[in-house]
Amino acid sequence: MKHLILTAAALALTASMGLAQTVRMGTEGAYPPYNFINDSGEVDGFERELGDELCTRAELTCEWVTNEWDSIIPNLVSGNYDAIIAGMSITEERDEVIDFSEAYTPPDPSAYAALSGDVDLEGGVIAAQTGTIQAAHVAGSGATLVEFATPDETIAAVRNGEVDAVLADKAFLRPVVEESSEMVFAGDDILLGSGIGVGLRESDGELKTKFDAAIQSMKADGTLNALITKWLPDSATW
Amino acid sequence: MFSFCSDPTALTDAQWLACYLTTGKHMAFYLSFVTVMLLLLITAPVALAFGFGGAVAARSQILPLRWFGKTYTAMVRGVPDIAFFLFFVIALDQGLEWINHQIRCPDWTDPIRNGLEFRVCPQAKIPLGTSAQTWHEAYNFGLAVFTFAIVFGAFAANVLFGAMQAVPRGQLETAEAYGMTRRQVFRRILVPQMWVYAMPGLSNLWMILVKATPLLFLLGVEDIVYWARELGGAKTQAFTYPHPDWRLYYFLGLLVFYLFLTKASEVFFERLMRRLTLGQATLGGEGQRTA
Structure with a gap:
């Protein structure tokens, strides 16, 4: 019995830890070089590399999913994934519906x-x-x-x-x-716009803090600029 | 796939094509044909079962059951497929999560509907946010199959209802005269004989179901239409195998696939019909007897 309770507790613990850490990243996968599906069928591009780095820095496990552009906001809001990272510029209209992390590119x-x-x-x-x-x-x-x-x-x-x-x-x-x-x-x-940011649910303040911190640290050590120069040669850097 | 594919820029045309057609993305495309066939093979029997249930309910002597059967067919048949698909899948998904939420998180205080957001507790998400992408895809596919079955079940119910009414009254009367109960007449006489009347309608439905499978694309399942569009679109040098807009060829391929599938179905239904007609009190059955 004791063993059973311990196992159950351990399971519950791992389950809740898992819940706190896996972040589903929604992207369009049709907008090279920002995000696209490469020939092996994987999400690739500027935002893939950026997102993976952000997740490493924020100590999150991230999983990539693709979604049609026109329903990308509704599906974030209804919880199909936890973040939009799809070349989405921060605008006032969008900001009324969802939240944005701080911008990871200057106005493009x-x-x-x-x-x-x-x-x-x-x-x-x-x-x-x-x-x-x-x-x-x-x-x-x-x-x-x-x-x-x-x-x-x-x-x-x-x-x-x-x-x-x-x-x-x-x-x-x-x-x-x-x-x-x-x-x-x-x-x-x-x-146009005020730069591209990660789209998040309004109620996900914790995730926003984590992404903001990761973006700031990438801005500070120049890795973000290196990524921008690599993938988006026309864009300004920070 | 092939050993010579490591440097795609230095290939002859034939090799390039061989490598191109065996990329991971193309494998996903080929796999999506299996998805479509799987959808058809699961949906058809489930829809038939729903249809049978609906038809039996619509003929029932119990009034509420009859109402249920009639309402089901009338309502689902009366709403455009696409509208029903878009509405029902979201409603079903949120409904399931809401029920799950009531069971698993009775102490949850935050509102579930918060402005535009629909937010149940993380333990009640279906599938869990932590589960692998495969589960999310399987769940979406399951929702799609269920929705297809509801829609096509309503049409099948109408076809089967008509077929049950078409079985000659004399056949049933004879069975009653032999002392069979209502239930026995239904099972031994009505059901075996109705199929021949139902077949034209059901085969029609199958064809419509085959042609409705691209609706999967609408539900976010990565089906053959999704991959054809994705693969066919013009590809720049950012991709390993750049090419101009080839959507025409990909969609042409889909066209051929669907024509082949419907032709094969026609041949199958023709044979089945010949078998079902055997010994029936219909013109076709009589023709077979005297031939």
Whole structure:
């Protein structure tokens, strides 16, 4: 009997310890170089490397899961995973629904890519991914906004001539433009949002503290800057 | 996979393709075909069981049971599949967690519904936040199978109800004249004879079920449509095997797969129908007898 109670207690203890430590990291997995699924089927990219380092520093066990972009906030809120780390810029609208850690990138440049450099960016038809700061910017700029569920489809729309240009993070567009003979950057870069942060549930204050501390320590010793330079060559560093 | 795949930039076209088609990501794609087949093979019998239950309930002499049967078919059949899927899966998931929460954390004081958040205690999460990703996927798959079974069960209930009504009254009367009880008539005469009337409707349902499997994608299960889109999208040099937009070819592959599957089903149903018609008091049965 005593043995049984001890075993049960030990089990309960390990279970609760496990509960405190495993953090499920939700990402989109379709936005290289921020996050993408590499050829072996694993989540890879800037945020994979960053997230793993943050988890090591915060002494958390992390597990990566992917989720469609358009339901990424609702599924965090309903508890399918515990953190969003998916190139999500900190904005006021999002901050009303979820919490953010402090930013791990400075405001990131966004750019227009098109088939020619002289497209009409103010009055033309511009593609952007649904629910992004870029989509909000296009909607406010006077151009006609066409939204797509995945980043990949926004590029495909430019190539088929369905839209005049696409607005997205420059780090995402850069390899697309460089490797294509037909696509070029159009207009100037614009700075949108207040940097990218880890999205967390409002009630998860403890996790926020841990991530904040880990991000600060990475900023302090320069590892974060090294990661930014490696994966996002156009972005400013801290 | 192959030994020559270690440096993908220095490969001939054929080797490149061989390596490309055997990446870990493609293996996940091939595995997702198994997921779809598994869904079909589990859902079909479960839906048939739900349908049978629904049909029996709808014919029951007990009024509340009859109401239940009729309401089930009318309600589920009347709501668009996608709307039902999106609603039911969330409702089921939260319902299960809520019940689990009441059992495991009776002392919990924080509100479960807090603004937009639905938050049960960590011990009541299904599956637990600490469980491996496989369990989360299995749970999602289970929810999907159950939802498919509810929806297709409602249609099957209607088909089976009609089939039971179609069995010639004379057959049942004869059985009654032999002194069989209601229950015996049902089991020995009605059920064995109804299948031939139900078959056209049920085979139709199967076809619709086959074609509805991409709804899995909507429920967050990584099915063949998810992987086809993911693999087909243009890949830059950030990937080991860069390629332009190949979604067309991947979706074409899915098209062929589904056509093949439905064709095979048609052949199967034709044979089954021939077998079921044997000795039946229908035009087909009579045709087989005199042939």
